[in-house]
Amino acid sequence: MIERPLLCDWQAATSGPIVGTVIVDPAADAILSDHVYKGTPLLPAAAILEIFAEVAECMGTVSSSIVLQRVEFSNGIRCFTDSPQTLHVRVSKNDVGYDFQLTQEFRNRAGTLLDAARVCTVCHLPNRTVAFDDWGWETAPLVGWQTVHYEDGDANRMGLSLRGLQRLQLREECGWGEILALPETPWKPSRPYPWRFSPGVIDAALVACNLWVYTFRPGSLQIPMSMRRVWIGDNPPPGTKLEETFHVQQVTDMTAAYDIRVRTASGQMVLKIDDYVCSLVREPGVTPLRLGEKN
Numbered sequence: 001m002i003e004r005p006l007l008c009d010w011q012a013a014t015s016g017p018i019v020g021t022v023i024v025d026p027a028a029d030a031i032l033s034d035h036v037y038k039g040t041p042l043l044p045a046a047a048i049l050e051i052f053a054e055v056a057e058c059m060g061t062v063s064s065s066i067v068l069q070r071v072e073f074s075n076g077i078r079c080f081t082d083s084p085q086t087l088h089v090r091v092s093k094n095d096v097g098y099d100f101q102l103t104q105e106f107r108n109r110a111g112t113l114l115d116a117a118r119v120c121t122v123c124h125l126p127n128r129t130v131a132f133d134d135w136g137w138e139t140a141p142l143v144g145w146q147t148v149h150y151e152d153g154d155a156n157r158m159g160l161s162l163r164g165l166q167r168l169q170l171r172e173e174c175g176w177g178e179i180l181a182l183p184e185t186p187w188k189p190s191r192p193y194p195w196r197f198s199p200g201v202i203d204a205a206l207v208a209c210n211l212w213v214y215t216f217r218p219g220s221l222q223i224p225m226s227m228r229r230v231w232i233g234d235n236p237p238p239g240t241k242l243e244e245t246f247h248v249q250q251v252t253d254m255t256a257a258y259d260i261r262v263r264t265a266s267g268q269m270v271l272k273i274d275d276y277v278c279s280l281v282r283e284p285g286v287t288p289l290r291l292g293e294k295n
Contacts, residue, residue, distance in 0.1 A: 005188040005195050006047065007054040007089070017101075020055050020089040026079040030186040031199060034159025043077035044162070045224045046202035047187075048121050052100055053196040053232055055089050056125055059098070064234065066196075067130045068100075071123040071227040077102075080109040088117070097126040132231055132272050133259065144169050145178075147292040148211070156221075158289065161186045164204035168291060170215055177208040177244035179262065181236045197235045197271070201262065205244050205271060209258050211291060212248065213280065221283040222256065228275035234268070241265055255279055 002010050009021035024043060026032040032041040049068065056066050079085050090101045099122065106118040145167045150158055167178040182200045185192060206224070213222045236242060242262050249257040256278050262271040 002058065003193045004054040004058070005184075005191045005193050006051050007058060008191065010058050018059075018091040020058070020091070022051055022087040022089065023084050024077075024079075024087065024188075025084040025190070027082040028190060029188050030159055030161040031188060032079060034157075034162045034186075035203075036157045036159075038156070041079045043079075044199065044203050045073060045206060046199035048073070048077070048102060049202055049230060049232070050196060050199050051087070051089060051102060052123055052125075055091065055100060057196055059091070059125075061098070061125070061127065066232040067126060068230040068232070069124040069126055069130065069228065071121065071230060073121050073224045073226065075104075075118060075120045076223075077104050077120050080107065081111055083111070087120075096128070097124055099124055130229060130231075132229065133274060141169065144294045146170075146294050148207075148289055149292055150289045158207075162200055162203050164200045165207050165211075168208055168211055170212055170291075172216065172248070174245065174247050175208055175212050177205070177246075179204045179242040179244055181238050181240040181242060183238045195235060197232045198238075201236060201242060202271065205246070205260050205262050205273070206276070207289070208244055209246060209256070209260070209276065209278070211289065212246075212258075213256060213278075215291070217251070217256075217280060219282055220280040222278040223281060225255070225277045225279050226275070227273055227277070229273075231269075231272035233270040236264065236270055242270065249275065253280070 006022050007020050011019045026041040031047050035042050035044045053066050086105045088103050092099045102121040103117040104120050106115040107113050148165050150163050164179050164182050169176045184195050210222050213220050244262045246258045246260045258276045260273040263269045
């Protein structure tokens with residue numbers, strides 16, 4: 001029996017890829033129902049990273065931290081009906097590590113199966129030490145914090161279980177955030193097992209980058225494309241207050257890229273993301289959250 005929140009089955013094969021199974025339920029799991037775009041629940045990128053982290057742990061090839069490379073979000077995982085959705089993770093071994101492939105049994109709104117193995121996200125789990133860029137932690141200025149206000153709208157909605165980003169400071173080249181690790185039980189009530197790393201914390205870190213786009217590129221919607229590498233540390237317990245800093249690496253009319261770091265108030269690093277690349281889509285008026293007045 002697999003005691004993980006998202007990974008519910010694991011089939012090791014003597015030859016060919018290893019296959020893991022994930023079942024998500026838009027009618028019961030807040031990880032989906034609290035992440036909605038134009039009325040359609042979407043599995044957030046943060047939950048996909050959690051799936052890969054759970055697979056890496058089940059393989060027994062990682063220590064206390066997990067490094068993922070070349071994460072590419074090729075197709076969003078959308079739920080057009082309230083029926084449970086089945087996902088599969090296929091793991092193939094090579095000389096430098098393992099390649100992961102997350103696929104979905106993709107159905108249309110009528111429930112018709114269109115693709116039994118639609119590739120949604122791929123990544124690489126290296127079998128060697130990976131060095132991350134070591135840039136200094138910048139101290140945020142003492143003034144200019146803005147409270148994050150979440151709004152329930154028909155176009156783009158974030159429910160209560162994903163509202164971890166509390167306050168934010170933004171500049172043209174960087175930003176700082178305050179994140180509160182929220183209770184994890186609502187995300188997957190049917191499987192109350194420990195999460196490898198809080199999807200709510202990762203989602204909050206990415207939301208801070210979304211707010212940067214809403215502020216400096218108004219009328220743009222940000223869609224995840226890839227992450228060059230991700231370092232996942234210890235899971236912060238619910239109630240932990242975290243600090244985020246991100247650097248804006250590149251911005252064009254079509255893409256934006258960020259480096260992200262999240263740590264505890266005592267300085268323990270818990271999350272590193274290098275080259276988080278997003279596509280920018282012009283969609284005026286779609287803003288699921290806003291910033292309050294500076295204080």
